[in-house]
Amino acid sequence: MKTPYWLILIGFLGSLFPLWGCAAAPTVPETLSGPQAEEPPVTAVKTVSVVQGLEHPWGLAWLPNGDILITERPGRLRRVRNGKLDPNPIPGLGEVATVGAEQVFASQQGGLLDIAVHPRFQETGWLYFSYAHGSREANRTRVARAKFDGQALTDWEVIFEVGQSKRDGQHFGSRLVWLPDQTLLVSIGDGGNPPVRLEGDLIRLQAQNLGSHLGKVIRITEDGKIPPNNPFLNRPGAAPEVWSYGHRNIQGMAYDPLRKKVWATEHGSRGGDELNEVRRGENYGWPLVSFSLEYSADKPVAPTSADPAMVSPQRVWTPAIAPSGLAVYTSNRFPQWRGNLFLGGLVSRSLHRLELDEEGRVKRESRVPIGERTRDARQGPDGYLYVLTDANPGQLLRLAPE
Numbered sequence: 001m002k003t004p005y006w007l008i009l010i011g012f013l014g015s016l017f018p019l020w021g022c023a024a025a026p027t028v029p030e031t032l033s034g035p036q037a038e039e040p041p042v043t044a045v046k047t048v049s050v051v052q053g054l055e056h057p058w059g060l061a062w063l064p065n066g067d068i069l070i071t072e073r074p075g076r077l078r079r080v081r082n083g084k085l086d087p088n089p090i091p092g093l094g095e096v097a098t099v100g101a102e103q104v105f106a107s108q109q110g111g112l113l114d115i116a117v118h119p120r121f122q123e124t125g126w127l128y129f130s131y132a133h134g135s136r137e138a139n140r141t142r143v144a145r146a147k148f149d150g151q152a153l154t155d156w157e158v159i160f161e162v163g164q165s166k167r168d169g170q171h172f173g174s175r176l177v178w179l180p181d182q183t184l185l186v187s188i189g190d191g192g193n194p195p196v197r198l199e200g201d202l203i204r205l206q207a208q209n210l211g212s213h214l215g216k217v218i219r220i221t222e223d224g225k226i227p228p229n230n231p232f233l234n235r236p237g238a239a240p241e242v243w244s245y246g247h248r249n250i251q252g253m254a255y256d257p258l259r260k261k262v263w264a265t266e267h268g269s270r271g272g273d274e275l276n277e278v279r280r281g282e283n284y285g286w287p288l289v290s291f292s293l294e295y296s297a298d299k300p301v302a303p304t305s306a307d308p309a310m311v312s313p314q315r316v317w318t319p320a321i322a323p324s325g326l327a328v329y330t331s332n333r334f335p336q337w338r339g340n341l342f343l344g345g346l347v348s349r350s351l352h353r354l355e356l357d358e359e360g361r362v363k364r365e366s367r368v369p370i371g372e373r374t375r376d377a378r379q380g381p382d383g384y385l386y387v388l389t390d391a392n393p394g395q396l397l398r399l400a401p402e
Contacts, residue, residue, distance in 0.1 A: 059114035073111030092153025108169025116176035159224025175253035187250035190215035231281030246284035252326030268292035271318030322346035325376030333383030344374030
């Protein structure tokens, strides 16, 4: 059968414009030369609902005794014990309970966000939280810690806040990741989409401003101080907390103990979602370099999608999957998954599995359909994968190979 002429034409145009919306075909890493379309689903995975009835859950963490703590965006901390959800939220969240998503950011992205347990929790008792603080006219990302005695939170203490106040309820970032030296990485979004402005320019340009916390990964100590080896500590005009910059909105971040790397997934605007290896002092390009299109028009955000002075992503998703939550599977319970990355997709409504080679390059991607906005993915201490779905009601799922 002869090939229809319109298929020949599409193939020809595709060879000229391999990434739609870019002004020119850039030189990109080999890892991006593979298929960018949706991968076939994985069917040999068993999914079990652990608990239901959550309201827009965002982050989860395990206590040493096996209890699971889950944040809900309206400003509640929930506990799962022996597979059952405690009907009463844990008290003591303080200002988060009164400045939550349902009051200030009802239709936006703020509220109570991530949670992290101190690496020496049994000694310190500290839990860490990221959240949006303020009003629609003036808000910012904050990080606080509190003591947890098994019943309630006490000694609430703000240890970091973004230095720039912004309008509207977009792009708070907010993943919390402990490094082996027990310093804390925090992802901070760029502040929002056009027409949101700051200091006379589009706010997203703050991602390239080293004096701003917006569009950065920052690194602090357990009590919010500046580590002495942060990359821009002695640069005039730079914020000393900055670890890496040029990010749009990282909602997935994890330390990889197998490869000694930090991985992060961040949202593009229209397409151009990215997987990056986050390294000390590096520039990841946003918004000067991007695979994204503007929301308001079919034109690229940036004049190019690659620059030798900036770090190129390991993987790009166009159309967008809206990645949120990221786990590195390290358990031997399921050896076929060991070393794989698992990330949630808010738009794709799936869990995406990335298989990496020994150097950390993506060699294969597959997906597990979840059917709901997939907000977070974590490996539990039992070696199973756990997934939070972002809905009202949302749920906590446990996944394993069939």
